[in-house]
Structure formats: C-alpha cells, structure tokens
Amino acid sequence: MDAQEFRTKAVTVLRGNTNELESMQTAIKRVLDAKEPAIPNQKDIFKEIAETAEECRQTIEYYDEKDPMPEEVQIAVADALQAINYCASALALFLAVEPLRPSHPET
Numbered sequence: 094m095d096a097q098e099f100r101t102k103a104v105t106v107l108r109g110n111t112n113e114l115e116s117m118q119t120a121i122k123r124v125l126d127a128k129e130p131a132i133p134n135q136k137d138i139f140k141e142i143a144e145t146a147e148e149c150r151q152t153i154e155y156y157d158e159k160d161p162m163p164e165e166v167q168i169a170v171a172d173a174l175q176a177i178n179y180c181a182s183a184l185a186l187f188l189a190v191e192p193l194r195p196s197h198p199e200t
Contacts (some may be wrong), residue, residue, distance in 0.1 A: 100163055100166055101144070103148070103152045103166055104169045105139055106149055106171040107145070107149070107152065107166075107173045108169055108173075110144065110145040110173055111145070111149055111169070111172045111173045111176040113145075114141055114142065114176035114177060114180040115139050115176055115180070117133055117137075117141060117180050117183075118176070118183045120133050121133075121138075121180070121184055121186075121187050122153065122183055124187060125183075125186065125187055125190065132187055135184070138180065138184055141180075142180060142181055146177060149170050149173050149174055149177075153170065159189050161196065
C-alpha cells in the first residue's frame with residue numbers, strides 16, 4: 094500500500110470509528126439524562142474503544158517510520174483520541190451513577 098492509499102484508508106477508518114464512539118457517547122448521555130432506559134452493550138463500547146485505539150496506534154506507528162504525518166491524518170487521529178476520551182468518560186460516569194438511579198433494581 095502506498096502512502097496516499099494508507100492516508101486515505103487511515104482517515105476513513107478513524108473518522109468512522111470517531112462517529113461510532115460519538116454515537117455511543119450520545120446514547121450513554123441519553124440514559125444518564127433518563128431519556129433512554131439502557132445504554133448500548135458495554136462490551137461493544139469497550140470493543141469500539143479498543144479498536145479505535147489500535148487504529149490510532151497503527152497510524153502513528155506507520156508515520157513514525159515514514160514521512161511526517163499529514164495534517165488531515167493528524168486531525169483524524171486527534172479526533173479519534175478525543176472521542177475515546179469522551180466515550181470512556183461517559184461510560185465511567187454511567188457506571189458510577191447507575192447504582193444510584195431510582196430505576197435501579199437494588200434501590
């Protein structure tokens with residue numbers, strides 16, 4: 094795969110992962126705001142976070158060995174890392190407050 098193909102593929106994959114994580118974060122927030130009864134499958138969220146982190150690692154590693162990372166790729170990696178952070182933070186908040194919610198079976 095040449096540099097242009099890798100760049101195009103990396104940006105496309107990272108943007109797709111970012112969109113998926115942002116969607117998951119939104120779903121978690123809706124549950125926290127009591128607009129939805131349950132979050133998406135937690136295993137799916139962790140899997141998407143891990144896959145996105147791996148894509149970021151591979152992209153950074155590729156450019157570490159090659160030419161400087163193009164700005165478009167830098168932005169896609171930064172957006173993906175930010176989406177990981179936001180989604181993981183929303184999930185952590187959900188896990189912290191879920192036992193305190195009135196609809197929780199233990200209360």
